[in-house]
Amino acid sequence: MSGTTYGWLVLAFPLAGSITIGLTFKLVSARTAGWIGVGSIALAFLAAIGALVELLSLPAEERELTSVLYDYGGAAGIPFDLGILVDPLSVYMALVVSGVSMMIHVYSVGYMGGDRGYHRFFAYLNFFVFSMLLLVLAGNFVLLIVGWAFVGYASYALVSFWYRRETATKAGMKAFVINVIGDIGLVFAAILLIKELGATEYLAVFERAPETFTTNEWTIVAICLLLLVGAFAKSAQIPLHTWLPDAMEGPTPVSALIHAATMVTAGVYLIARAHPLFGLAPTAADISAFVGLVTLFLAATVAMVVTDLKRIIAYSTMSQVGYMVVGVSIGAFTGGLFHLMTHAFFKALLFMGAGSVIAAMANNQNIDDMGGFRKSMPFTFVLMTIGALALAGFTGTAGFFSKDEILAYAADRGGIYWSFAIGGYIAAFFTAFYAFRIIFRVFYGEKCEEARELEGGELAHGEPVNPQDGEAEDYDVGFPGEEHHIAERSWPMRAGMAVLGIGALFAGYIQVPGVDAVLEHFFEPVFESSPLFEIVPSTLDSWIGLAVGSVVSITGIALAYYLYIVAPGATARILERFRGLHRMLFNKYWFDELQNALVYRPVIALGRFANNVVERYLVQGIVVVARGTATGLGDIVKAAQSGFIRSYAMFVLAGVVGLALYFLIAAS
Amino acid sequence: MDVSWYLVLSALLFSVGAFGVLVRRSPLVILLCLELMLNSANLAFLAFARSLGDQDGQIMAMMVMVVAACEVVVGLGLIVAMYRRRLPLDVDEARELHG
Numbered sequence: 001m002s003g004t005t006y007g008w009l010v011l012a013f014p015l016a017g018s019i020t021i022g023l024t025f026k027l028v029s030a031r032t033a034g035w036i037g038v039g040s041i042a043l044a045f046l047a048a049i050g051a052l053v054e055l056l057s058l059p060a061e062e063r064e065l066t067s068v069l070y071d072y073g074g075a076a077g078i079p080f081d082l083g084i085l086v087d088p089l090s091v092y093m094a095l096v097v098s099g100v101s102m103m104i105h106v107y108s109v110g111y112m113g114g115d116r117g118y119h120r121f122f123a124y125l126n127f128f129v130f131s132m133l134l135l136v137l138a139g140n141f142v143l144l145i146v147g148w149a150f151v152g153y154a155s156y157a158l159v160s161f162w163y164r165r166e167t168a169t170k171a172g173m174k175a176f177v178i179n180v181i182g183d184i185g186l187v188f189a190a191i192l193l194i195k196e197l198g199a200t201e202y203l204a205v206f207e208r209a210p211e212t213f214t215t216n217e218w219t220i221v222a223i224c225l226l227l228l229v230g231a232f233a234k235s236a237q238i239p240l241h242t243w244l245p246d247a248m249e250g251p252t253p254v255s256a257l258i259h260a261a262t263m264v265t266a267g268v269y270l271i272a273r274a275h276p277l278f279g280l281a282p283t284a285a286d287i288s289a290f291v292g293l294v295t296l297f298l299a300a301t302v303a304m305v306v307t308d309l310k311r312i313i314a315y316s317t318m319s320q321v322g323y324m325v326v327g328v329s330i331g332a333f334t335g336g337l338f339h340l341m342t343h344a345f346f347k348a349l350l351f352m353g354a355g356s357v358i359a360a361m362a363n364n365q366n367i368d369d370m371g372g373f374r375k376s377m378p379f380t381f382v383l384m385t386i387g388a389l390a391l392a393g394f395t396g397t398a399g400f401f402s403k404d405e406i407l408a409y410a411a412d413r414g415g416i417y418w419s420f421a422i423g424g425y426i427a428a429f430f431t432a433f434y435a436f437r438i439i440f441r442v443f444y445g446e447k448c449e450e451a452r453e454l455e456g457g458e459l460a461h462g463e464p465v466n467p468q469d470g471e472a473e474d475y476d477v478g479f480p481g482e483e484h485h486i487a488e489r490s491w492p493m494r495a496g497m498a499v500l501g502i503g504a505l506f507a508g509y510i511q512v513p514g515v516d517a518v519l520e521h522f523f524e525p526v527f528e529s530s531p532l533f534e535i536v537p538s539t540l541d542s543w544i545g546l547a548v549g550s551v552v553s554i555t556g557i558a559l560a561y562y563l564y565i566v567a568p569g570a571t572a573r574i575l576e577r578f579r580g581l582h583r584m585l586f587n588k589y590w591f592d593e594l595q596n597a598l599v600y601r602p603v604i605a606l607g608r609f610a611n612n613v614v615e616r617y618l619v620q621g622i623v624v625v626a627r628g629t630a631t632g633l634g635d636i637v638k639a640a641q642s643g644f645i646r647s648y649a650m651f652v653l654a655g656v657v658g659l660a661l662y663f664l665i666a667a668s
Numbered sequence: 669m670d671v672s673w674y675l676v677l678s679a680l681l682f683s684v685g686a687f688g689v690l691v692r693r694s695p696l697v698i699l700l701c702l703e704l705m706l707n708s709a710n711l712a713f714l715a716f717a718r719s720l721g722d723q724d725g726q727i728m729a730m731m732v733m734v735v736a737a738c739e740v741v742v743g744l745g746l747i748v749a750m751y752r753r754r755l756p757l758d759v760d761e762a763r764e765l766h767g
Contacts, residue, residue, distance in 0.1 A: 643763025645698075649689050 003058075004053035004067030007013050008084040010094050011133055013044040018126035025119035034109035037122035041105050045098040051091050063087055063525045064203065066139050085139035085202055089526045092337065092519075093136035093269055100261045100344045102128045102406050103227055107251040107352050107496030114483030116476060121161060125257065128154035132262050132459035136269060141190040144270075148186060152179040154252070158258060159250040164478035167468040167592065170245035177244040182233025189226035192219065206276040206529075213280050224277055224284030227270060231288075235267030235321045237295045242592050244318055249308040249468070251480075252355030255310055260317045260351050261344035267342055267538040268324040272333055279530050286416075289329035293423050298324025298589060300430035304437065304584040309354050309365045312438060316391065317347055319427060322553070322590035327406035330413060332530025334520045335405035338511050342398035350438075352487075352497045353384030357442055359484035361450050362462030372447030376454035380487045382441045383497045386519075388439050390504040394430035395550040401508035403428060408513075408545035412537035413562030421545075425552050432556025433497050440564035447559065459484060555666055674715035681708035690719050695750070699743045706736045 017040025028036070052368030055063050068083040070575045084090075091288055105125065131154050135147030153176075164559070175367040194200060196219055213220040231237070232632060236244035247259050258264070273279065278285040296319045303315035319342045327336025352591040358365055360377060374381050393404070413547075441501045450460035461484070464473040475482040486494040510518040520536075527533040537545070563570050575582050640651075681704055686699030710729045717725030750757060 317748055535703055645759045645767025646693075646764070652689070653686055 001050065001054070002050050002067075003054035003065045003086045003091075004084060006047045006490060007065075007084045007094075007137055008069065009047035010044050010051065010098065011084075011137060013040045013047065014098075014126045014130035014133060016040060018123050018130060021119055022123040022568040025123075027233065028119075030113075030118035031120045033122050034105075034112075038102065038105045038109060040126055041102045044129070044133065045102050046093070048091065048094040048098050049121060051086055052078070052095060055088065055091055058569060064648050066201070066203065068139075069523070076199065080142055080195055081140070082143065083139035083201065084137045084143075086137070087526055088522050088524075089337075090137050092341075092522070094133055096341050096344055097129065097136060097262050098130050100348055101125075101132075101257060103496040103499050103502065104253050104257045104261070104348060105496075107355075108251075108286075108492075110487075110490030110492035110496075110563070111352075111355055111485050112251065112481075112489070113251055113485050114475075114481030116206040116481055117161065117478070119415040119443045120447050121158075121251070122152060124157050124161070125253075128158065128258060128263075130281075132266070134514040134555065135266055139202060141186075141193060141202070141205070142200050144188055145183065145190060146352065148234070148266065149183055151258075151266065152183065152234075153264055154178060154376075155179070155247070155258050159247045161250055161254065162479055165249070165466055165473070166471075167466060168249040171243075171249040173611070175247045178240055179233050181240065182230040185226045185229025185233070189223050191544065192223045198222075198543055202273065209277055209280055215280055216283055217280075220277060221281045221284050224274070225287070226279040227274055227277070228284060228288050228291075228595065231267030231270045231325070232291065233267075234322055235264050235325065235508075236318050237267065237291050237325060238298065239591065239595075241295065241299070241318055242588075242595060245306075245311045245588070248308070248314050252310065252351055252358060255314070256348040256351035256355070259314065260347040262319060264321050264529055265324065265340045265344070268321065268328055268336055271325065272328045272337060275328070275333065275527060277563065278329070279532070285329045285331075289326050289417075289420060289438060292322045292325030292329060293420055294322075294327065295319065297423055297427045299433070301429040302585055302588050303434040304430055304581060306370050306588075307648060309358065309367050309370070309438065309442070310351070311365075312367070312434060313347065313350050313354060316350075316431065317343075319393070319431065322427075323403060323406055324422065326410070326424065330410055330417055330420060331530065331535060332406045332409035333527045333530070334511070334517075334523055335402065335409050337523065338405055338519050339399075339402035342390065342402040342504070342507050345500050345507055346387045346397075347397055349383060349387035349497060349500040349504050350391065350625055352493070352500070353380050353387060354438075356380040356485075356493065356497075357384075358485040360454055360460060360488045361448075362460040362484060363378060363465075363467050363480060363545065364462070365467050367441045367557050370442045370448055370451075372443070372451040373454070374443040376451050377443075377486065377488055379497075381439075383487070383501045384443070385439055387499045388435040392435040393549050394432075394507070394557070395546075395553070396505075398504050398508035400546065400549060401512060402544045404542070404549045405511065405513075407549070408537040408542045409535065411545065412541055413532075413535055425548060428549065429552045429556045431551040435559045436557045436560035437564065440560055441642060443567065444565055459486065459489075513546070514539035516591050671715050671719040675712060678708045678712040678715070681705075681711065693761070694759055695743070695747050695757060695759055698759065699740065699747070702743075704737060706732055706739075 002551075017037055019042075021036055025033065055065070065086040066083055067086070070082040072080040072082065074080055105122075108121070108125065115121065128151060131147055131150030132476055135151055138147050156176040159175050160169045162168045191201065193205055197203050197205055197212055207408045210222070229240075233240040241451040244259060244264065248255055250259075278288070299315045299318035299322060302313050303319060306312055306315060320339070324336045325341070326338050327333070327339060346602060356377065357370065357373060357380060357595045359371060360373065364370075386397075390399040393400045407424040407428075410417045410424065447455075453460055464475055464479065464482075465471060466473060473479045485493065487491060504598055508515065511520065524533075524605045563574075584590075672694055685701040685703075685705035687705065687707060688748065689698050710732050713725040713729045713732070717723065717729075747757065750762075755762070
């Protein structure tokens with residue numbers, strides 16, 4: 001089979017899985033539905049491997065396969081078709097997406113076991129994977145937007161999965177609305193591209209762009225900025241990031257899959273995919289890198305103080321995606337995409353561990369209430385520590401190599417790009433600190449009640465309440481199920497976590513400076529046209545970067561160890577000292593309030609004005625006048641319609657006599 | 669004989685008919701008066717036809733008679749229907765369709 005056939009199969013399996021699960025929910029048991037979901041993703045993963053093998057069997061310069069399944073019909077010479085592009089970048093993304101999704105599906109089979117909406121969950125989840133694969137395999141901007149909107153919908157459906165929870169449905173709406181802002185940016189970018197270049201296929205666009213645009217011409221800068229609006233909304237970069245922490249209302253596997261490993265990296269993929277355009281608009285690329293830097297820094301600081309376990313990891317995700325955005329924007333394409341993969345492993349792993357802990361806490365997510373789970377949850381403890389080590393960039397783990405690949409590139413490019421390296425290392429210090437803040441506060445310290453009970457073999461089983469607002473719930477469909485599942489007691493959960501744990505530990509070794517450069521060679525056909533791709537930090541510089549990274553991460557871990565283990569009261573004193581700073585961080589820099597004040601309230605005020613003034617006086621006024629005129633005229637005519645036949649006859653006769661008189665007078 | 673005598677008679681008959689339509693309330697009498705008006709017109713047609721010596725007016729009179737016959741059929745049918753439903757045979761009472 002050719003590479004593109006495998007590409008179509010990658011798309012077909014998850015779609016078929018989603019439809020099958022959705023249609024047979026009355027026929028098959030919950031577990032079966034879960035395994036159908038796992039199977040379809042596994043087949044997609046195998047097909048992606050098939051595409052990879054096919055691609056590698058071709059000479060490097062021919063690794064760009066396109067295939068059109070169906071032609072929607074062109075207009076004005078611009079083709080619109082259902083076409084895919086199979087090249088190293090899209091195959092790499094398809095492998096990461098389907099591979100990580102497969103493990104998260106396996107995990108979900110165990111984790112969602114007690115939920116009444118089990119079939120629906122897997123149907124949505126498979127649909128999401130299909131949409132995401134469509135996004136990465138799309139061969140033109142139109143199909144990209146289709147996939148882009150599909151993942152937005154899947155994210156909405158899964159954030160609001162517990163649809164009887166008001167907080168969850170509101171979070172879903174927020175995620176959807178902000179993502180639609182991004183979609184609009186993307187649509188406008190596509191319209192401008194069609195107008196200027198007359199093409200939608202990637203290859204045609206990238207071929208014609210250098211002939212049409214001069215560097216930094218305003219049109220291409222505008223196109224790139226519009227693409228960035230889409231990328232930032234999807235990838236939760238400031239200022240369009242506020243939906244991501246709220247999206248943690250969804251079930252934990254959803255957070256792991258959509259809001260950590262795959263969908264939020266779509267923006268990174270888009271920037272990497274459109275690198276020839278950004279190459280023509282260095283200003284837009286610099287803006288993008290700067291936004292990434294601000295995001296990675298601010299999100300890392302917020303992650304140090306929030307107390308909701310999943311929100312800590314969500315802010316961490318924003319921060320890590322910020323690294324990737326910086327990477328692909330400044331030209332470290334390999335580094336950014338490498339970090340995308342390793343991050344998918346360790347962040348999904350952290351979320352899975354968090355899900356296990358939250359289940360042990362009977363859905364309580366506040367780390368202030370947790371502590372001492374080390375003995376009672378040994379498996380979760382070990383795997384989450386692996387994830388935290390990789391997140392912190394501890395020497396030898398996956399995050400260690402990928403993060404430093406970006407930062408070493410930034411330092412090597414020099415000039416203003418040094419600031420990205422410095423900011424990145426400072427944020428890496430914060431990252432190490434908050435990663436181990438999670439570990440030390442959840443697994444060490446004084447044992448909480450749930451941990452003690454669990455050591456006695458008793459899994460906590462609280463009353464069903466919404467952890468956000470404490471509202472009472474039940475166990476029926478639309479709310480979380482009655483049973484909780486922890487990794488220690490569920491082998492599918494352990495299987496999913498173990499595989500990702502191995503990835504988080506060892507995935508870094510495919511791209512070690514001076515030793516091997518698997519990814520760099522693999523991506524060469526895609527990025528070789530970019531002059532930035534030729535900047536490769538020397539082995540010595542890279543290893544200096546890695547050394548700095550090690551020191552930074554160990555210092556951060558040590559600080560967390562000191563503050564939470566050696567001197568447990570120290571954090572309270574620091575909090576007392578920097579109360580204002582803490583409040584600013586704890587309130588997430590008031591971004592939500594800022595959006596409320598700048599967008600939400602003015603729009604609501606405008607609506608109220610329209611209702612109270614425009615509607616009441618202008619619109620209704622016109623209606624009243626029109627109606628009055630019509631009835632007034634009608635009353636006059638009505639009087640003639642008396643119903644007396646004889647008066648009608650009188651009118652007729654009078655009319656005839658009148659006419660006769662008129663003609664007589666006129667004739668004489 | 670001069671045609672004007674016939675015309676005077678015709679005008680008189682027409683006025684009597686019109687007066688009857690306007691003042692009487694019984695539908696039957698109103699129908700009779702309408703016939704009177706039609707036939708006064710017929711008389712004028714025939715008088716002119718004779719005086720001018722051609723057949724146009726006579727054909728016209730025949731057509732008026734046909735129309736009059738149809739009108740009487742409809743009118744009497746209505747009156748019979750009203751009678752059967754025990755509605756008052758008074759045109760001033762039948763004014764449900766006023767505006």
